[in-house]
Amino acid sequence: MYKFVMPEVIFGSGSIYQAGECCKRLGARHVLVVTDRGVMDAGWTDPVLESCRKAGLAATLFHEVSVNPTDVEAAACAETYKESGCDAIIAVGGGSAIDSGKAAAALVANGGHIRDYEGVDRILSPLPPLVMVPTTAGSGSEVSQFSVIVDSVRQKKMTIVSKSLVPDIAVIDPDVLATKSARLTATTGLDVITHAIESFVSIAATPMTDVQAKNALALAARFLRPSVASKYNKEAKEKMAMASLQAGLAFSNAILGAAHAMSHTIGGRFPFLHGDINAVLLPHVMEFNLIACPEKFREVALLMGENVTRLSDREAGEKAIQSVKKLAVDIGAPLTLAEMGFHASAIPEISEIALTDACMITNPRDISAAEVAALLTRALA
């Protein structure tokens, strides 16, 4: 027996102009718009604010969100919400803005510190209306029951999982992807690939999540390279937006695995991009997981567009790993943790903490701290 939940989705060119109307439909009168400087500079906060005005809603802006958003920022965001008398939240941005919006919503409805909600199903009171406008084709947070927030004291990314965190409406406008740099397109796209593969091999995968994961992987494998290649390839942007959405639906309901558990831990300590860490870790984690479900890794190879005729499942799985590595090379992603500035000295502590991340529970192969450390060592250089 399993569950599948998702928000209402509005998808398509120009949908960003619907954000305000969506909030109004949910009963809002004064919206907190959560975003970051990069999104503001790219000009995507304006159409959201304009849509609020057109819907007759008051709007207050909160833009103090960093790349790996923290408990302190979430608390400040919640404070702004309360001080301004807001009754709904629109987040416009990547996973950072959306996860901050969710965390602030959890705080205004439930009080306390965001640390109180770390883990699974600890948010009890329902949240205010949440409308999410993703701008990166990466995090999938616009449809997921996840929020990942840095605990600034423990320097650790907390994974908060709760059905309450599923937004009410996800407004996905592929046009916003045209302002992304190739670098950002690559790193967020590799996050999509990691979501799709980890949720597909997750021990919590179901027929409903498999459908989404497989479609997401096939789309991303085909359209990530052309999307990195050109800002103006509209088809590639639209397909990557759909891949991100479907991968989000998959991992929201099937959870993830060791790559994300380790990536959250590293991202809590070092200012690296989430997608970069995933890109480096993913092939190593796939190698480790291969014996758990070679037949699933064969499907991964197929979905990546590889020819696996006459190969055993094991050999096909190895081809899937090579395929992921080739993709990272093609789009200029970092290939080792060392080149990102990660040092071997951090490995023992990172390994211990990674074991406690909620994503580790659904990894298809049981893993020890020593095995995590071995994977990190292999990923180092």
Next chain:
Amino acid sequence: MYKFVMPEVIFGSGSIYQAGECCKRLGARHVLVVTDRGVMDAGWTDPVLESCRKAGLAATLFHEVSVNPTDVEAAACAETYKESGCDAIIAVGGGSAIDSGKAAAALVANGGHIRDYEGVDRILSPLPPLVMVPTTAGSGSEVSQFSVIVDSVRQKKMTIVSKSLVPDIAVIDPDVLATKSARLTATTGLDVITHAIESFVSIAATPMTDVQAKNALALAARFLRPSVASKYNKEAKEKMAMASLQAGLAFSNAILGAAHAMSHTIGGRFPFLHGDINAVLLPHVMEFNLIACPEKFREVALLMGENVTRLSDREAGEKAIQSVKKLAVDIGAPLTLAEMGFHASAIPEISEIALTDACMITNPRDISAAEVAALLTRALA
């Protein structure tokens, strides 16, 4: 730009015992359980009532639902809800019980006659919590924004489409399918096939609905025959439950076509089974629609398991039509309207009324009353 909405889904063996708890989670205290005699006799109302007791909820039973449920029944159901002081609805049954539960919910929250809500988006006030427990692997109504109710004055099935009609939670337990007769399994399964094909070729189809429609069709094409063949084939039951769910998600968001528009009209006048009418009409409608999107009908053939190598799209589409006919023959469905008791004299009036059904709008080929009449004549014998 398009929308996609679906309820929370709970899927799997034994999930029927969660129905009460689901209602409690939505804030209910006194549930109206809507069902019909056949479902009660099969014993599936009991676990739902028991789950309400276990969740500490009061429960009132309403079982006056007929095969093609009417406005009069819906009004009586709403009356029972109000008289008993209910605050939530669980429907357990096929499309008849679920559509009645939805119609009653619309009435208790919005007043008036159910006729007032015929067409698209006419229900304004939000409905009470709705938990749907389908028992047929057919209607898909447990996840859809549709309710189809007979107007007893006009002797016409009204198609009511509104996002408010999407239930809160669909509880899908494949175990309940073990008590269905082969006859009922066949007719409801052909409804699933019709949902999948009509939503796939609908002019409102989107990448999100295509994913669901294609999976539904592939599953139903493979597992409907074995499901009809044996009550005890658990795998076939589970796959048909999933096919029904996915076809429901597809047509709820992409709407249907001429087969359903005509089937609703005939079903409002004659006491035929909905799936039977669809089964007879579908190949004729496919033939008519073939020129609108032959490449999509090629995919239909592929999903039905046909070999279309070296065939043109048009030829492959013809193979799809043959494949649907073969399936109907194999599982003993009626093949003509005449054998069901339909007379040519009804054709002119049925043709006019069918044109006004909401499902006609998304048919991939424009259609006139004369063309509907020609299709009905061809389907007659």
